[in-house]
Amino acid sequence: MSIDPREYRSTIGLFATGVTVITASDGDHIRGMTANSLTSVSLDPLLLLVCVDRKARMAPVISAASHFAVNILRADQEAIARHFAGRPQPDIEVALEELAGAPVLSASLATLVCSRERILDGGDHLIVLGRVIALRRAAEGDPLLYFAGAYRQLAEMSTTLA
Template identity: 45%
Template sequence: MTMAPGSVDSSAMRRTMGRFATGVAVITTEFNGVPHGMTVNSLTSVSLDPPMLLVCFNHGARSAEAVSAAGRFAVNILSSRQQAIALRFAQRGENHFAGLGLEYDGHRVPVVPRALAHLDCDVDRIVEAGDHTVVFGAVREVCSREGEALGFFRGNFSSIVPHGSDPEHWFF
């Protein structure tokens, strides 16, 4: 289906970009001793050398303010078993860490235990774009584990099924 130019409202944009399947991550940080966390799927790798990524935060997301105030954050890439964690960190105004306990596991901010991967970042720059704040993170440390990723497609959590076990030629 095509639409007339200029008729792309926010729900059309959301619905259409929902066709672009992603993983799911939780951005965690800590400011003034208070932990913060927020579920995102706008995570994008930006640069390999130097290693850099970006995350887009909706204006009003409290975690974005905490990330910019702290100047550092961790990306926790969720496994297929962590949908409940994704939902927990997508709730507004909650103490997201309540009952979870704070685990640092050698990281500079609290992290989500048993995530598929962790990337420790320093805030490199912040760019305002439309109704979102784009935070670029300079990646300082990474670690990952084996497992299946949690996916997000057309507004629903989903599975990500690898096609074959050989990475594509450009991957390495």
Template identity: 45%
Template sequence: MSLLVPSIDPKELRRAFGMFATGVLIVTTRAGERVHGMTANSFTSVSLDPPLVLICIDHRASIKEALNDHGHYGLSVLSEDQQHLSRHFSSRGKEPLDVTFDELNGLPVVEGALAQFACRITQATDAGDHLIYIAEVIGYRHGPGEPLLYFGGGYKQLHKPQVAEMHA
């Protein structure tokens, strides 16, 4: 007995996937002296022991070759005031933007990001129209702040509840 699968509309499926709120990060690597970067929101912590993470990259992404050649990448979790960086690294015809990078274990990471990770690729798995990169975390740091979020096709921010002031 075979199961009939209804036709799936890719645009509607993308909208449905967009109902899962995610953080926003920049994936970076080097090709020679040049830093390559792209915006991503497909990031998962996989394991604490050993420390592993994964990202998913479209087969058509220009960073893919640099990732495969270098074998390492940096991850920068963006703060709520870094939306301009997300937009910059997600556009194909990138307008010039002066981006300041920190170094973490020799890898470029975005200055001022909430969290930064240096990762060594241990596995790349083909999965449909994407590659899944599993990597060992070889360095990290984090600081205070609020995250930049992505939900329903747009950027969002956490809303902090207002605390009523007590008057004597």
């Protein structure tokens, strides 16, 4: 059965996710990229993965970097998500700092710094496996969500589960 890629995107887009910005440096420049392909992989060792389009400018940077970071965005950071998804926002200020060898966003809901463990083949994407070496999280705050092609906010469930 041949599946239309647009149908696939519309269907897999019903899997609601948080939104992250992946950050890494090539030594001279820091790059950021919005990503929602984050998956926690293993507790021992602590491994996570993100998938990066082979055509993305981030691909060669994260492939060469010894460390990268996953910055989980807060509900009020939609403009940051749009900016790092290739839609530059005119009045945005992006504050970056260093944490455990990787560039990170100064503000986020949580940040996980990884040493790059391995890059695996994922078709037109790279599967980037990272070993978590440092983390920090905000004391409070809600996550930014992505569902059915749009940014969303958390809401109370209206459905009663028997």
